[in-house]
Amino acid sequence: MTLAIVLKGHILTNNQIFKQPCAEKGVQESGSSVFIGLPGMIDVDEIEINVPAKINLYLKIIRKRPDGYHDIDTLMQTVSLYDKLILKKSDGIELTVDGLSEIEPKDNLAYKAARIVSEMVDYPGAQIILKKYIPTGAGLGGGSADAAFVVRGLMQLYGLKLERFELKRRMALLGADIPFFLGTGQSRATGIGDIIEPIDLPIDYQVLIVKPEISINTRWAYQNAKIRLTKNPGNIILDKRTDIADIIRVIEKIGNDFEETVFAVSDNLSRVKKQLIDEKALYVSISGSGSAMFGIFEQGRRLESIAARLSADGFRTFICKPIVLQPII
Numbered sequence: 291m292t293l294a295i296v297l298k299g300h301i302l303t304n305n306q307i308f309k310q311p312c313a314e315k316g317v318q319e320s321g322s323s324v325f326i327g328l329p330g331m332i333d334v335d336e337i338e339i340n341v342p343a344k345i346n347l348y349l350k351i352i353r354k355r356p357d358g359y360h361d362i363d364t365l366m367q368t369v370s371l372y373d374k375l376i377l378k379k380s381d382g383i384e385l386t387v388d389g390l391s392e393i394e395p396k397d398n399l400a401y402k403a404a405r406i407v408s409e410m411v412d413y414p415g416a417q418i419i420l421k422k423y424i425p426t427g428a429g430l431g432g433g434s435a436d437a438a439f440v441v442r443g444l445m446q447l448y449g450l451k452l453e454r455f456e457l458k459r460r461m462a463l464l465g466a467d468i469p470f471f472l473g474t475g476q477s478r479a480t481g482i483g484d485i486i487e488p489i490d491l492p493i494d495y496q497v498l499i500v501k502p503e504i505s506i507n508t509r510w511a512y513q514n515a516k517i518r519l520t521k522n523p524g525n526i527i528l529d530k531r532t533d534i535a536d537i538i539r540v541i542e543k544i545g546n547d548f549e550e551t552v553f554a555v556s557d558n559l560s561r562v563k564k565q566l567i568d569e570k571a572l573y574v575s576i577s578g579s580g581s582a583m584f585g586i587f588e589q590g591r592r593l594e595s596i597a598a599r600l601s602a603d604g605f606r607t608f609i610c611k612p613i614v615l616q617p618i619i
Contacts, residue, residue: 334379334446334447335378335379336376336377336378336379336447337376337377337443337446337447338374338375338376339374339375339376339377339439339442339443340372340373340374341372341373341374341375341424341432341435341436341439342368342369342370342371342372342435342471342475342613342615343368343369343371343372343373343424343430343431343432343435343499343610344366344367344368344369344430344431344435344467344470344471344475344577344578345366345367345369345430345497345499345577345584346364346365346366346429346546346575346577346578347364347365347366347367347537347541347575348363348364348365348540348541348544348545348546348575349362349363349364349544349545349546349547349548349578350362350363350364350544350547351512351515351517351518351547351548352517353517354517355482359482360482360512360515361480361481361482362479362480362481362482362483363478363479363480364478364479364480364483365477365478365479365489365491365540365541366431366467366470366475366476366477366478366479367475367476367491367612368435368471368475368476368612368613368614368615369497369499369610369611369612369613370610370611370612370613371423371424371430371499371608371610372423372424373420373421373422373423373424373432373435373436374420374421374423375400375418375419375420375421375436375439375440375443376418376419376420376421377416377417377418377419377440377443377444377447378416378417378418378419379414379415379416379417379447379448380414380415380416380417381414381415382414382415383401383404383405383408383415383416383418384415384416384417384418385398385400385401385404385418385419385420386417386418386419386420387400387420387422388419388420388421388422389421389422389423390420390422390426392426398420398433398436399433399434399436399437399464399465399468400418400420400433400436400437400440401418402437402464403436403437403438403440403441403461403464403468404416404418404440404444406460406461406464407440407441407444407450407452410452410453410456410457410460411450411451411452413444413448413450414448416443416444416447418440420436425501425505425582425606426505427505427506427507427581428501428505428506428577428578428580428581428582429506429508429548429576429577429578429579429580429581429582430499430577430578430582431467431470431471431578433465434465434466434467434468434470434471435467435471437461437464437465437468437471438461438468438469438470438471438472439471441457441461441472441618442472442618445618454619457472457619458472458619462484466479466481466482466483466484467479467483469484469486469619470483470486471615472617472618472619473486473488473615473617473618473619474488474614474615474616474617475613475614475615476488476489476490476491476612476614477489488617490532491532491537491612492532492533492534492537493611493612493613493614494533494534494589495534495572495586495587495588495589495611495612496586496587496588496589496591496593496609496610496611497584497585497586497587497609497610497611497612498566498571498584498585498587498593498596498597498607498608498609499577499582499583499584499607499608499609499610500562500566500582500583500584500585500600500605500606500607501581501582501605501606501607501608502556502558502559502562502581502582502583502604502605503604503605504555504556504558504581505581506552506555506579506580506581508578508579511548511551511552511579511580512579514551515547515548515551515579516547516550516551517547518547534572534586538572538573538586541573541575542573545575546575546576546577548576548578548579548580549575549576549580552576552579552580552581556581558605559576559580559581559583562583562600562605563583565600566583566585566596567585569585569587569596570587570591571585571586571587572585572586572587572588573585573586574586593609594609597609
């Protein structure tokens with residue numbers, strides 16, 4: 291992950307800014323609470339952060355709850371498709387979004403996350419510039435990622451220390467996926483998606499993401515999804531020794547419960563899935579509640595020609611790879 295730092299008007303690039311071990315420098319005990327913070331910077335005026343998307347390697351809808359939400363079981367992985375955030379020290383909180391006109395800035399999760407941080411700890415404010423490249427309505431978690439990385443960025447910009455459990459609680463209320471992006475970027479999520487269990491997953495593969503013109507509203511997808519009466523995934527044992535073939539064997543058995551619902555509104559998606567399978571993808575699925583699809587390919591496979599053919603048919607395509615984040619919760 292690339293993060294640029296403006297230091298008294300000069301820009302430095304530090305690819306390791308979120309790679310410092312939290313246990314060494316980022317965690318302070320205070321009574322029964324645990325406060326987290328990132329190593330402080332000197333006279334930092336501005337930072338630029340690449341904000342990653344995620345894919346759901348599998349997604350099982352377990353049940354609809356009495357409160358209207360759904361319990362799910364999903365395995366998530368961050369990938370190198372990025373929005374860009376620029377945070378500048380300022381008085382007050384201001385958000386400008388480039389590439390997303392449908393949402394008012396104050397309704398954006400990134401703005402709301404900055405407000406929540408201001409309720410937890412005092413800081414002057416920030417001018418936040420968000421450049422959107424992750425497609426919306428695609429199941430790639432762009433909005434949640436933006437919110438989480440505003441928190442990460444503010445902690446770095448001002449050297450803030452936040453109470454870990456309260457931060458996680460508040461972020462989960464803002465958006466169920468947000469705590470995932472404060473973690474390692476490799477997790478199994480249960481409950482409504484807010485119970486995060488870090489899992490070591492292999493990253494020796496490539497991902498081709500294909501976004502059709504259609505976008506899917508998450509609420510609509512849950513309202514129309516068919517809950518399959520199959521067993522829960524149960525105990526899944528994965529560790530650093532697990533290779534991509536092992537992962538494929540697990541996720542193929544579970545799949546994504548939104549796929550049937552989403553395919554019903556777009557014939558193009560089933561065609562894309564067949565095309566990726568014909569191109570020898572190891573696994574193909576939609577991400578989240580759709581509409582983006584992804585194919586997992588062996589490392590070293592040249593994907594440019596496949597992406598070019600799909601782009602010529604009107605799809606947006608992104609060649610990326612899985613990445614691991616430095617956790618802050």
